[in-house]
Amino acid sequence: MHFRRLLFVTAACGLLGACGIEDWFTPAQTAKLPGKRIAILSHTKTLEVESATQGDITVPPPERLTEWPQEGGYPSHSMQNKALSDKAERVWSVQLGEGGDKRRAFVSQPIVATDKVYAMDSLSVLTAYSLADGERLWRIDLGPEEAGGGSFGGGAAYDEGKLYVTTGYAQVVALNAESGAELWRRPLPAPVRGAPTVKNGRLVMVTVDNETLALSAEDGHQLWRHSGISEVASFVGAPSPAIEGNTVLAPYTSGELFALRIENGTVEWSDVLAAVKRTDQVAELSDIGGLPVVDRGRVFAAGNSDVFAAIDLRTGRRLWDKEVGATHTPWVAGDYVYLITNKSELACFEARTGHVRWVHQLQGWEDVEEKDNRISWTGPIMAGGRLLVMSSFGDMVTISPTTGDVIQTAELPDGVSIPPVISGDTMIVLTEEGNLIAYR
Secondary structure (H helix, E strand, C coil): CCCHHHHHHHHHHHHHHHCCHHHCCCCCCCCCCCCCCCCCCCCCCCCCCCCCCCCCCCCCCCCCCCECCCEEEECCCCCCEEEEEECCCEEEECCCCCCCCCCHHHECCEEECCCCEEEEEECCEEEECCCCCCEEEEEECCCCCCCCCCCCEEEEEEEEEEEEECCCEEEEEEEECCCCEEEEEECCCCCCCCCCCCCEEEEEECCCCEEEEEEEECCCEEEEEECCCCCCCCCCCCCCCCEECCCCEEEECEEEEEEEEEECCCEEEECCCCCCCCCCCHHHHHHHHCCEEEECCEEEEECCCEEEEEEEEECEEEEEEECCCCCCCCCCCCCEEEEECCCCCEEECCCCCEEEEEEEECCCCCEEECEEECCCEEEEEECCCCEEHHHHHHHEEEEEECCCEEEEEEEEECCCCCCCCEEEEEEECCCCCCCCECCC
């Protein structure tokens, strides 16, 4: 019986070959239909300006910032418009240490406090430099002796003369900010990829297992612990929690955003920044990759899985949301919010309504026609009344916050994957090769 079936199939294939495949499976008319072809299996939705919006866009006046003590600047991560000259030039550059590669990466920003720049390389070596001229003041290796070729994550925060540093080796260390002397060191239940947030004598951090830990700043003992849904896969990196008043905003790679009481970790409210309908394989990762930002009683946060939302800080009620994915930190300035989307769009939203005021398409590929060599962007930050974005190919683009038009472009020595920081009249940029560069 098996032989007869095989003989029948072979004969049928021969008949099909004789008749010609084209005659069987294609119409006689082979001319292509006119029009643009769009792949139906890929997410092609882009932002569009909403015509209902009215009035001119204004931004708050520049504010001179003397320190950038934590990831995202302040614990609320709301930085508005920082003062910076529009003719800033490079004044010093140093090699921080080991750069990023496939086995290690920079995740957290440098910080600035008491006229010093503190930055950690991809091998968990923390160095202090003079903000004025880049002179190295001290250096300490925070990695364990058995550490191999580096890690993904870790960062530093400054508060009241002390540095609090997390590492990808599941440790948190307190240092004297002036000398670098170690004050205490504590093991953690899991590695922490983001920097801690410090306020009211507490260190708050998120582990790779989606747990929020609150530790005493005095000696590092654990005060409370909160757990979200653990995820098997996520992007490299983890955002630092935001703190406003007595509320901690804890973002997880599951797309969950929890508001927790800073005293005891009690849940005030929660939300999930993940769309029900996932648009592609990448959107299956629900990470909240950027920092949550708190401004005037509203929480702004974006999830990779196509949700960007504004949430009432007190009640947890969504004020608005947009079907757009992003892994970057929103930048709030006055009545407007700026965000780089997963489609390499820099967009301006009304903070009150979420209406889109303008959209600027950044270059997504080195070779646009062939879609070869993807370009990733970081930012935006607002400095001197201008938006700055930087790319993995070493481009720095200055964009008008009121129109979305390009003001100027400049070339950096290397690619950039984390946003710069500003202190006084100086902007500090950390490149992927480990160069720390000051512009003034």
